[in-house]
Amino acid sequence: MKFSLGPNGYGKAETRLVRVEREGVRHTITDLNVSTKLSGDLAATHLTGDNSGVLPTDSQKNTVYAFARRFGIGEIELFATTLASHFVASQEQIHKARVAIDAYSWDRIGDHSFAKAGGEIRSAVATVTADGAWVTGGLRGLTLMNTTDSEFHGFPRDEFTTLKETSERILATDVAATWRFGTLDVDWGPAFALIRESLISAFVETHSLSLQQTLYAMGTRVLEKVPEVAEVRLTLPNKHHFLVDLAPFGLDNPDEVYFAADRPYGLIEGSVLRDGAPDEGLAWSS
The missing domain is CATH 3.10.270.10 (Urate Oxidase;)
Known part of the structure; x- marks a missing residue:
């Protein structure tokens, strides 16, 4: 019998990220759930266990945190696109990156105090390939x-x-x-x-x-x-x-x-x- 590898990908699911912007006594918070998914030339790791082209999912998680500090977050659509573009540009074997973000709302009850808002969630998904985004x-x-x-x-x-x-x-x-x-x-x-x-x-x-x-x-x-x-x-x-x-x-x-x-x-x-x-x-x- 013959077998072949079908479509595949991997990533880090649900990286929880809270960023506090401290502007004097008045603070602002951004509360996100970030999931990354990478795909491309990954046959070797499936077929032979060769991981030379596999950027660890832990590295993907750390990238989320580092980019939140280095660049800030801003609008989640832009943050997702920035992350996805980075993975495609920096990893030769990765041809497509998908970053999905859920943003959770908090109501301000003081300069540095917040109450979790209701169940409404804003989301964004950015997908980047070598051909476009x-x-x-x-x-x-x-x-x-x-x-x-x-x-x-x-x-x-x-x-x-x-x-x-x-x-x-x-x-x-x-x-x-x-x-x-x-x-x-x-x-x-x-x-x-x-x-x-x-x-x-x-x-x-x-x-x-x-x-x-x-x-x-x-x-x-x-x-x-x-x-x-x-x-x-x-x-x-x-x-x-x-x-x-x-x-x-x-x-x-x-x-x-x-x-x-x-x-x-x-x-x-x-x-x-x-x-x-x-x-x-x-x-x-x-």
């Missing part, structure tokens, strides 16, 4: 709710359908969004803020006939507001809220008291692509 940004854990202006009706029914049509329901979701930039010439911080605001404003302003319709409105709003973005991908779980029957207790329920179910839930996914934008499939790969 691309960046995706994202966020997850953004929980949104509309208590009206949401309907769901006109769907097909079969022998197992019990769901009632409704012209009044709660619409709630935990937004997980990823967007692909068509350029590296981006003012990363303001772009992220505008993308986040666009997702939220589209959710708020859309009279929803389905969560799918809302997804498309959110993705379209981002592309309208941020021309550097070529594609937006959204994953929206439908966080169901069911009206509680209070009749057994002699009470009415005019759309006021709900049961918030955590599972099972509908899961709506989709992407919105700018017309004419190249479909860079590699930008979405791991």
Whole structure:
């Protein structure tokens, strides 16, 4: 029998990094989770155990810390791109580097005191090869709710359908969004803020006939507001809220008291692509 080595790579996963910027008595913190992945001419280590082309994952971890001190961090998209470019440029055998970063938020409660913020996480992934570089940004854990202006009706029914049509329901979701930039010439911080605001404003302003319709409105709003973005991908779980029957207790329920179910839930996914934008499939790969 014959065998061959398929696609492969290696790296250091989830390097935790906290950087404190001390500007007098007022401090600023950046809290990151950084993962690196390198690929290229690595057949020897798999086939013969020759590690002469394998930059240790411990060295990758140390590079993250050293670059945080040497260059600072700034916007996570730029920090990820700087790290990925370094690995490709400094290691002859490495042809592709991917750096993924999650950023965790803290709320300021004093000049040098902070409280961990909610579950929302900003993310960025930079991929660098000898032929070019691309960046995706994202966020997850953004929980949104509309208590009206949401309907769901006109769907097909079969022998197992019990769901009632409704012209009044709660619409709630935990937004997980990823967007692909068509350029590296981006003012990363303001772009992220505008993308986040666009997702939220589209959710708020859309009279929803389905969560799918809302997804498309959110993705379209981002592309309208941020021309550097070529594609937006959204994953929206439908966080169901069911009206509680209070009749057994002699009470009415005019759309006021709900049961918030955590599972099972509908899961709506989709992407919105700018017309004419190249479909860079590699930008979405791991």
